[in-house]
Amino acid sequence: MDILRKALLSILVFLFCIFWLNNALSLNTVNQCLVCHESNGDKPAMLFKKDIHYKMGITCADCHGGNSKSDDMEIAMNKRAGFIGIPKGDDISGMCAKCHSNPDVMKRYHSELPTNQLEMLKTSVHGKLSITGKENLLQCITCHNAHGIVPVKDKASPVHPSNVINTCGSCHSNAKFMRAYNPALPIDQAEKYRTSVHGILHAKGDSKVAVCTSCHGSHDIRQKSDLKSKVYKTNLPSTCSVCHSNSEYMKEYKIPTNQYDKYTHSVHGIALFEKHDISAPVCNDCHGNHGATPPGLESISKVCGTCHAMNADLFSSSPHKKAFDEHKYPECETCHGNHEIITATDQLLGVDKNAVCSRCHSESQNTKGFKVAKNMRMLIDKLEKAEKRAIDLVHEAEQKGMEISEAKYKLKDAHQARLEARTMVHSFNLGKFQNVVNTGLVTTSEITSEAGLAVKDYYYRRYGLGIASLIITILVISLYKIIRRIEKKQKS
Amino acid sequence: MNKDISGKEQFPGTIPRRDFLKYIFGGSLLAWALSVLYPILAYLKPPKQPEVEVNSVKAGKASAMEKDSGTIVKFGNKPVILVHTASGEFKAFSATCTHLDCTVQYRKDMGLIWCACHNGRYDLTGRNVAGPPPKPLIEYRVLIQNDEILISKNT
Amino acid sequence: MKSYFTKFYNWIDGRVDLSDLVEFMGKKYVPVHSHSMWYYFGGVSLFLFIIQVITGILLLLYYKGGPDLAFESIQFIMSKVQFGWLIRSIHSWAANLFILSAMIHMFSVYFEKAYRRPREITWLTGMFMFFLALGFGFSGYLLPWNELAFFATKVGTDIVGVIPLIGKPIMIFLRGGEDVTGATLSRMFGFHIAVFPGIFTVLLGIHLLLVQRQGMSEPFRTIEEPGWEKKTMPFFPNFLLRDLLLWLIVLNIIAILAVFFPWELGKKADAFAPAPAGIKPEWYFLFMFQTLKYIPGKIGFFDGEVLGIMLFSFAGLAWLVIPFWDRKSQRGEKNRLINYIGIFVIIYIIILTIIGWIF
Known part of the structure; x- marks a missing residue:
C-alpha cells in the first residue's frame, strides 16, 4: 500500500516534471493558444494561421489579452492578468487601431498603409451609432474579417475589388437589415451594378472597373447628401473622372477620356460649377449610377426629357422621331451633342453654316424640311429682333424718366413667347411654331408702340420748354424796356 | 393800338x-x-397711384375667386400668382419661373403650378418638384380683410 | 384799377408804416462802376436759394425717407407725378448752380476786399452760409439712395473719420452708426430739410439786413483812381428790376438744363454690392478729393491723408477769418498778397477740379 502510494506519487511527479519540462521547452516558441484552440477545431484559430498578422508575428494575446505562453488555462486566460476574451463593440476597432492608427508601430512592421482609417470611419456614415446605441454601426472586422485577414490586394480579401460587391451587398442588399437603418435606401444597388458596364466587366473578372468603393470611398463613406461625399452632386463628375479622364488607365477600353472636360464646358457643367445650381445633371443623371451604361439610342429623348420634358414630348410626337429611329440617330444628341452640350442658340436652327438642320435637309434633296427650317429660322430671328427693339425702346423711355411700367411688364410676355417658340421648334411643325411666334410678335409690337409714344412724349416736353422760354424772353425784353423807360424818366 | x-x-x-x-x-x-x-x-x-406701393397689392374679392384656380396679379413690376387651392386656402408666389423667367400658371388638372416654357412644376408650397427649375418660387403673404385679398411681401 | 391798388397800399401803409421802408429803399443807392456786375451774384444766389426752398417743399410732398422707399419714391416722383421730373431736375440743377453762384459771389467779395470794416459780420455770415450750402449738397446727394450717392457718402464720411481724435466720433455722428445705413439716410434727411434750412434762414436774415443797413461796398480803385466820378443808381426800382431781369434769365437757363439734361437717378444703392468704378463726389468737393488722392500715404511722421485734411481745415479757417488778419486792406491800403492768394486758390480749384473730372 505504502509502496503503491509512493510509486503513484513518483509517477505523478515524474509526469508533472515531464509536462512542466515540455512546457518550459516550448515556452518561447509555441503559441499555446493556437495549440489548444487548433486541437479542438476552433475555426478562428484555424483561420488565424493564414492571417497576415500571424505571419508578422502577432499573437492571439495581442488582441485577446492573456498569456499565450502558458498552456495552463488558469494562467493563460486569467482575467486578472489581462485576458479580455472576445473584444466587444467599439473595443474591436480600438484594438485594431492600437497598431493601425499608430504610425510608429506600423513603421516597425515596414507597413506603408495609411494610419487614419479609424478616424475616417468615425466620421463616415458607418461610424454613426448602431441601433443598440452603444457601439458604432460598423467595426473594422465587419468588412475585413476578424481572423484570416489578408492584404487588400489578395483575392481572398473580402475588400478586394472582386469581393467588394458581395461584402457591401451582405448588408446593403438585405432589406431586413437596411430597414433598421435607412428604410428609404434602395437595396438593389448590387443587382443594378451587375447590369452596368462596370458590372458586366467585373463579372468577367476585370478588377480595374469601378466597384462600390471606387465611387463611395472605403473608410470615409458619406451619405450622398453630405457635401464631402465623393458622390455629392458637385463632387461626382470629378469622382468619375478619376478613371474616365485617365487615358492611360482607360487605354484598353477604347473609349474617349475627354468627357469630363467637355462636361465642364457644357451648359450643364457651367450651371453646376459656376452657377452652383445643383439641379443641373451630372454624369449619373444620364448614365445611371449603379447601373451606369450609356443610354440607348431611342431612349435619349426620354433621359433628357426627365428635365426637358416639353422638348422631349414635342420631339417624340414629331416626324423626326420615326426618321431618327430608322436612321439610328441618337435623338437629342444628334443636334445638341452629348457631354459638351452648350446653350442652344437660335443659330442651331435653319440652313446656315452653323445650323444643324441642313446636315440632313438640303435644298435639292430634302426640300420640304429645308424650307421649314429656313422659315422657322426667319421667324425666330424676326421675333428676337422685335423683342430687342422693344427692350431698347423701353430702356430709352425709362432712361428719359417716362412712366413705362405697363410696357415693361409686358416685356415678360414677349420674353416668354420667344422661349416658348424656342421650345416649339422641337415639334418641327411650322404651323404650331408660327402660332407661338405670332403671339410674341403681337406683344412686341404693342410694347414698341407704347414705348415709342412715351419717347415721343419726352420730346414733347421740349415744346413746353419752348413756349415757356418764349414767354420769359418776352417778359425779359419788356422788363428791360421798362427799366430803360424809368431811367430815362429819372434823368429828365 | x-x-x-x-x-x-x-x-x-x-x-x-x-x-x-x-x-x-x-x-x-x-x-x-x-x-x-x-x-x-x-x-x-395726386397721381393715379397715390404713393409708392411695392409692399402690398390688392387682388380683388376673395369670394369672387373660384376654388382650385389661380390668377396672375401685378405686383409692382413683377407678376405674382395667386392660387385659391382646392382646400380653400389662398396662396401667393412670385410668378416668375426660376428657370428662365417665364410666367407660371396654375394647372387645375395637375393641382400644381406649371411653367409652359419647359414644363417646370412647383407644388403649392412653391417648391420646384419637376422639370428644369433650379429653385423654389418665393412665397408672398396673403391676407384677407373684409373679403379683400391683400398680397404682401414676406418679410 | 389804380385806385384799388392805392387803397390797398394805403390800408397796409396805415398799419405797417410802409412809407418808411419805401423812403429807405428810395434813398439807397448802388454804386455804378466797371465791377458792378459782381453785385448781381448775391441776388442770383438768393434767387436760387428761393427756388431750392420751393422745389424742396414740393419734393417733400412725395419723397419718403428710408432705405427701402427713398429710391422708389424718387422714381415715383420722376415717372408717376406730373412734372415730377421737372421739379426734381430743377432742384438738382439749381443746387449746383447755387453753389457755383455763391462761389462767384464769395470770390468777388474777396477780390474787392468788401469784407473790410464794417462788413466783417456780413463776410462771416456769408461764409457760414457757404459751408452750409456744401452741407446741403452733401446731405442732399444721399437722399435718392442710389449707388453713386451711397458710395460717395461712404467715402466722404470716411475722410472725416481719419481726422485724429474728433474724426471718428464725428463720422459716427454723421452716419448714425459705424456704417452708412438707413440711419445715415434718416440723419441726412433731417439735416437737409430741417437743421440746415433753419440755421441758413437766420444767417440769411442777418446777411441781408446788414447789406441793406450798410449798403454796397465800393472797391478801392473807384476811390483812388483820379478823375473818377462817383456814379450810382437807386436800389429801387433800378437795381431791383435788373435783379429780377437776371433772375428770369437764370430761371430759363435752369428750365433748359432740366429739360435737356434731366438729372439721372442711377441704380438703387446696395450695401453689399461692390463699389462701382468712378466714384466721385459732387464737383464742388472734387478738388479736395483729388488733392487727397495725390498726397502720399506718409509724410514724415504724419499720415498723408490726415495732413491733407488738416491743411484744408486750416486753409478754410484762414479764409473765414480773413477780415481779421488782412490789416492792410482794413487801413485802406492795397494788399497784393491777398490778390495773389486768391488767384492761386482759384487756379488750384479749377485745375484740380478739371483733373478730377477727367480722370
Missing part, C-alpha cells in the same frame, strides 16, 4: 407806347406766372 380806326394818332407823345409796353409786360407776366404755376399745380395733383 396807338392809332384809332381812322389812322390818326389818338394821343400825342409816348404815353400810348408805354401803355402798349405795359400791356405786353402785364400779359407776359401773367403768362409767365401761369407757366410756373401750371407745373406746380399739376405736380400737386
Whole structure:
C-alpha cells in the first residue's frame, strides 16, 4: 500500500516534471493558444494561421489579452492578468487601431498603409451609432474579417475589388437589415451594378472597373447628401473622372477620356460649377449610377426629357422621331451633342453654316424640311429682333424718366413667347411654331408702340420748354424796356 | 393800338407806347406766372397711384375667386400668382419661373403650378418638384380683410 | 384799377408804416462802376436759394425717407407725378448752380476786399452760409439712395473719420452708426430739410439786413483812381428790376438744363454690392478729393491723408477769418498778397477740379 502510494506519487511527479519540462521547452516558441484552440477545431484559430498578422508575428494575446505562453488555462486566460476574451463593440476597432492608427508601430512592421482609417470611419456614415446605441454601426472586422485577414490586394480579401460587391451587398442588399437603418435606401444597388458596364466587366473578372468603393470611398463613406461625399452632386463628375479622364488607365477600353472636360464646358457643367445650381445633371443623371451604361439610342429623348420634358414630348410626337429611329440617330444628341452640350442658340436652327438642320435637309434633296427650317429660322430671328427693339425702346423711355411700367411688364410676355417658340421648334411643325411666334410678335409690337409714344412724349416736353422760354424772353425784353423807360424818366 | 380806326394818332407823345409796353409786360407776366404755376399745380395733383406701393397689392374679392384656380396679379413690376387651392386656402408666389423667367400658371388638372416654357412644376408650397427649375418660387403673404385679398411681401 | 391798388397800399401803409421802408429803399443807392456786375451774384444766389426752398417743399410732398422707399419714391416722383421730373431736375440743377453762384459771389467779395470794416459780420455770415450750402449738397446727394450717392457718402464720411481724435466720433455722428445705413439716410434727411434750412434762414436774415443797413461796398480803385466820378443808381426800382431781369434769365437757363439734361437717378444703392468704378463726389468737393488722392500715404511722421485734411481745415479757417488778419486792406491800403492768394486758390480749384473730372 505504502509502496503503491509512493510509486503513484513518483509517477505523478515524474509526469508533472515531464509536462512542466515540455512546457518550459516550448515556452518561447509555441503559441499555446493556437495549440489548444487548433486541437479542438476552433475555426478562428484555424483561420488565424493564414492571417497576415500571424505571419508578422502577432499573437492571439495581442488582441485577446492573456498569456499565450502558458498552456495552463488558469494562467493563460486569467482575467486578472489581462485576458479580455472576445473584444466587444467599439473595443474591436480600438484594438485594431492600437497598431493601425499608430504610425510608429506600423513603421516597425515596414507597413506603408495609411494610419487614419479609424478616424475616417468615425466620421463616415458607418461610424454613426448602431441601433443598440452603444457601439458604432460598423467595426473594422465587419468588412475585413476578424481572423484570416489578408492584404487588400489578395483575392481572398473580402475588400478586394472582386469581393467588394458581395461584402457591401451582405448588408446593403438585405432589406431586413437596411430597414433598421435607412428604410428609404434602395437595396438593389448590387443587382443594378451587375447590369452596368462596370458590372458586366467585373463579372468577367476585370478588377480595374469601378466597384462600390471606387465611387463611395472605403473608410470615409458619406451619405450622398453630405457635401464631402465623393458622390455629392458637385463632387461626382470629378469622382468619375478619376478613371474616365485617365487615358492611360482607360487605354484598353477604347473609349474617349475627354468627357469630363467637355462636361465642364457644357451648359450643364457651367450651371453646376459656376452657377452652383445643383439641379443641373451630372454624369449619373444620364448614365445611371449603379447601373451606369450609356443610354440607348431611342431612349435619349426620354433621359433628357426627365428635365426637358416639353422638348422631349414635342420631339417624340414629331416626324423626326420615326426618321431618327430608322436612321439610328441618337435623338437629342444628334443636334445638341452629348457631354459638351452648350446653350442652344437660335443659330442651331435653319440652313446656315452653323445650323444643324441642313446636315440632313438640303435644298435639292430634302426640300420640304429645308424650307421649314429656313422659315422657322426667319421667324425666330424676326421675333428676337422685335423683342430687342422693344427692350431698347423701353430702356430709352425709362432712361428719359417716362412712366413705362405697363410696357415693361409686358416685356415678360414677349420674353416668354420667344422661349416658348424656342421650345416649339422641337415639334418641327411650322404651323404650331408660327402660332407661338405670332403671339410674341403681337406683344412686341404693342410694347414698341407704347414705348415709342412715351419717347415721343419726352420730346414733347421740349415744346413746353419752348413756349415757356418764349414767354420769359418776352417778359425779359419788356422788363428791360421798362427799366430803360424809368431811367430815362429819372434823368429828365 | 396807338392809332384809332381812322389812322390818326389818338394821343400825342409816348404815353400810348408805354401803355402798349405795359400791356405786353402785364400779359407776359401773367403768362409767365401761369407757366410756373401750371407745373406746380399739376405736380400737386395726386397721381393715379397715390404713393409708392411695392409692399402690398390688392387682388380683388376673395369670394369672387373660384376654388382650385389661380390668377396672375401685378405686383409692382413683377407678376405674382395667386392660387385659391382646392382646400380653400389662398396662396401667393412670385410668378416668375426660376428657370428662365417665364410666367407660371396654375394647372387645375395637375393641382400644381406649371411653367409652359419647359414644363417646370412647383407644388403649392412653391417648391420646384419637376422639370428644369433650379429653385423654389418665393412665397408672398396673403391676407384677407373684409373679403379683400391683400398680397404682401414676406418679410 | 389804380385806385384799388392805392387803397390797398394805403390800408397796409396805415398799419405797417410802409412809407418808411419805401423812403429807405428810395434813398439807397448802388454804386455804378466797371465791377458792378459782381453785385448781381448775391441776388442770383438768393434767387436760387428761393427756388431750392420751393422745389424742396414740393419734393417733400412725395419723397419718403428710408432705405427701402427713398429710391422708389424718387422714381415715383420722376415717372408717376406730373412734372415730377421737372421739379426734381430743377432742384438738382439749381443746387449746383447755387453753389457755383455763391462761389462767384464769395470770390468777388474777396477780390474787392468788401469784407473790410464794417462788413466783417456780413463776410462771416456769408461764409457760414457757404459751408452750409456744401452741407446741403452733401446731405442732399444721399437722399435718392442710389449707388453713386451711397458710395460717395461712404467715402466722404470716411475722410472725416481719419481726422485724429474728433474724426471718428464725428463720422459716427454723421452716419448714425459705424456704417452708412438707413440711419445715415434718416440723419441726412433731417439735416437737409430741417437743421440746415433753419440755421441758413437766420444767417440769411442777418446777411441781408446788414447789406441793406450798410449798403454796397465800393472797391478801392473807384476811390483812388483820379478823375473818377462817383456814379450810382437807386436800389429801387433800378437795381431791383435788373435783379429780377437776371433772375428770369437764370430761371430759363435752369428750365433748359432740366429739360435737356434731366438729372439721372442711377441704380438703387446696395450695401453689399461692390463699389462701382468712378466714384466721385459732387464737383464742388472734387478738388479736395483729388488733392487727397495725390498726397502720399506718409509724410514724415504724419499720415498723408490726415495732413491733407488738416491743411484744408486750416486753409478754410484762414479764409473765414480773413477780415481779421488782412490789416492792410482794413487801413485802406492795397494788399497784393491777398490778390495773389486768391488767384492761386482759384487756379488750384479749377485745375484740380478739371483733373478730377477727367480722370
